[in-house]
Amino acid sequence: xxxxxxxxxxxxxxxxxxxxxxxxxxxxxxxxxxxxxxxxxxxxxxxxxxxxxxxxxxxxxxxxxxxxxxxxxxxxxxxxxxxxxxxxxxxxxxxxxxxxxxxxxxxxxxxxxxxxxxxxxxxxxxxxxxxxxxxxxxxxxxxx
Numbered sequence: 001x002x003x004x005x006x007x008x009x010x011x012x013x014x015x016x017x018x019x020x021x022x023x024x025x026x027x028x029x030x031x032x033x034x035x036x037x038x039x040x041x042x043x044x045x046x047x048x049x050x051x052x053x054x055x056x057x058x059x060x061x062x063x064x065x066x067x068x069x070x071x072x073x074x075x076x077x078x079x080x081x082x083x084x085x086x087x088x089x090x091x092x093x094x095x096x097x098x099x100x101x102x103x104x105x106x107x108x109x110x111x112x113x114x115x116x117x118x119x120x121x122x123x124x125x126x127x128x129x130x131x132x133x134x135x136x137x138x139x140x141x142x143x144x
Contacts, residue, residue, distance in 0.1 A: 021045055024074065028052060036062055040131060041090065049084040056089060063087050063128035104143055110136045 021043055027049075029037040039059035044051045052070070054060050063070070064087055074082045105113070110133055117129030 010040060015050075017045075024050060024077070027073050027077045028070050030067050032063075033068055036066070039063070047080075050082055051086045051088055053088050053090050055092070060087050060089050104139045105136055107108050107140060110140060 018132040019065055024045060025040065025043045028043060029040050032040060036059070037058075039054045040052055040063065041055060044053075046068070052063065054063055067085060067087070071082065071085045104110075113129055113136065114133035117126050120126035120129060
């Protein structure tokens with residue numbers, strides 16, 4: 001069997017699963033009050049269990065009050081035998097802000113770099129050291 005044909009079948013199976021889960025989520029949302037249905041974000045069908053995902057513990061507890069009506073609506077949807085409804089929380093992703101810690105040399109070392117730049121005979125090295133020294137000087141002034 002060609003590899004592309006095999007891949008197509010796998011993708012088709014995944015697409016079918018996604019469609020089933022979309023229909024189940026729509027069924028779940030229709031059984032909930034409008035303000036609560038917004039917080040039913042995703043659902044996953046696994047065997048006879050449906051996992052419903054929400055965005056916080058507060059909404060999770062609210063959804064648990066509707067556990068029986070959600071389960072009943074899923075059974076009425078005739079999408080197979082569903083025996084268990086599990087409500088889970090999707091933890092919010094916290095973007096870690098990377099603090100840029102600058103290790104700026106001491107003023108003595110900056111002065112040393114500038115002094116070395118002034119004493120250089122090689123123009124490229126002299127220019128590079130001068131730029132480096134000036135950059136460090138600016139950074140040390142902005143840090144204080």
